[in-house]
Amino acid sequence: MRVLLVDDHALVRAGLTALLDAHPRIEVVGEAADGDQAVELTENAEPDVVLMDLSMPGTDGVTATRELLVRRPGTQVLVLTSFSDRNRVRDALAAGAIGYLLKDSDPQDVVNGVIAAARQGSPLDPRIARTLLTEGTVGPPPALPPLSPRELDVLRLVARGMANKQIGRALGISERTVKVHLGNVFRRIGVQDRTSAALWARENLQQ
Template identity: 55%
Template sequence: MIRVVLADDHAVVRRGLTGLLESTDDLEVVGVARDGSEAVDLVLEHRPDVAVMDLQMPVLDGVEATRAIVAAATGTEVLVLTSFSDHARIDAALGAGAVGYLLKDAEPEVLLDGIRAVARGESPLDPRAARRLLTRAAGSRETSAGAAPAGLSPREAEVLRLVVEGLLNKQIAQRLGITERTVKAHLTSAYQRIGVADRTQAALWAQRHDLGGRTP
């Protein structure tokens, strides 16, 4: 069972998210917060696996709440769920320690799969948020299909491009016709080569090194 704290300042959203999660067999809502300060308190009290965090909230916004949760080292991972896809908010949230970034107009299954992905140690990024990260690089250009920056193999570079698109391991495996285990192996190797620890850092690294665009 994946234990979740929800944080959003709109009652309708809180009720909708609670109902959605409680309709599953593997997700349990252990706390619901109306603002960032309440979210921090609930995380410290319940130590959930995942905190689903809105960004724009009273008392303490989602970025500062995320920073406080990460600093508390409770083992809780933060998944941002917001209406905003501008690069400033994305940068702020990821910089504060959020491991995933989804938008509120996503399909319900995308959110549920995103929470599960975070609990597995993955970092789901909405494709639009990922594209915002990429477009910040002035004059960025797609790396040619055979290029492999930082010593990456062509397949590792290909997998990283799909991470930037926001695909999860299962989707990458389906796109490339390989197994999820092989995807994980390529990611582990790529992380070591470029010196990052997780999916979010890898996506940011790819943006800085112009490793973007769709694979063939």
Template identity: 50%
Template sequence: MHEQIRVVLVDDHVVVRVGLRAFLDTQPDIEIVGEAASGEEGVQVVSQVLPDVVLMDLLMPGIDGVEATRQVRGASPSTQVIVLTSYSEDERIFPAIKAGALSYLLKDVGPDALVAAIRAARRGEATLHPMVASRLMTELTSSRRSPLDTLTEREREVLTCIARGMSNAEIADHLVIGERTVKTHVSNILSKLHLQDRTQAAIMALRERLVPLDDEQNK
């Protein structure tokens, strides 16, 4: 007899959850032990039932799937998260993996492949959509270079200003550009570097020596 794999479904679309449950209920070794329609609810359900695997959507009301994944892994470290989403953009893939997701699948995954991914996750083995795997390999290969190499010259100038503690208005004045343009550059910087906020951007600028540490300390 197979050991039961306890699974929680987290997706804000009822039709998706109903379809997943209907199919997974046919698997003798998979038991759906909870469902949630939001990131917050997903974290609560996981904290209560401590499942083996969570199927996690990314775009949901309230906290998104990335933050929900981070909280799920904190609440139940033994629970493995499989991202199951329609989105394959880098700005969604990398934050999800960094947040603790083991596997990343797109919703066009075949039924048999999904079941195989759930069983693999129970064993602690990752399953990645081929497109996602390719992008992760590219990221790992390019990680030997400075991540700042992806920035334009103007974006590097804006990042330098951020590291020096300047506000958007101050950056606009310093670089003689519009404040809206500064906001666009900041958004692009965070997206390209896979960062959450300006503080992380400033830390990376210092770590990559875009701004000398003593320059930051003496400003």
């Protein structure tokens, strides 16, 4: 798993490099100190995951996320920042970030988050989920159609941060079938992406 680190503090980048490079399946392929460097290095280094800070001089993390995903859509952007306010979270997710972690997270949670993001999961700090849910960012639409038992199974696994391939293996179905179920789920609960679906599930389903 190729990871690009984006943070304006050299000490933070050094610590993350040591943490991630210690994992046998993760390789840090570059470091950027601002958003402009992040966009350029994403094109050159071709990372699987960009671990993105939000507050940086010059181009910030939200703008950089949006720009680099236009240039290299297959990249997974995982936010790692100190900010937990609702507006920053929503802006980052709207720009295309697949997950959102806080810098005071346990180091193993950061490693697990990178792995989940590389597998197209949606790692989300529980505190961020609570912030969004308590402020009404995600909620059930009126007259919600019932979900099938299989759709509920898929949705619960999405809420656990699992990628489509992992969900397929866990349920004994193909990855293509998982995508079909997810499409149905998105339409029925009124969301447009798996992060919002995961938040909805955590609020409305018994895990």
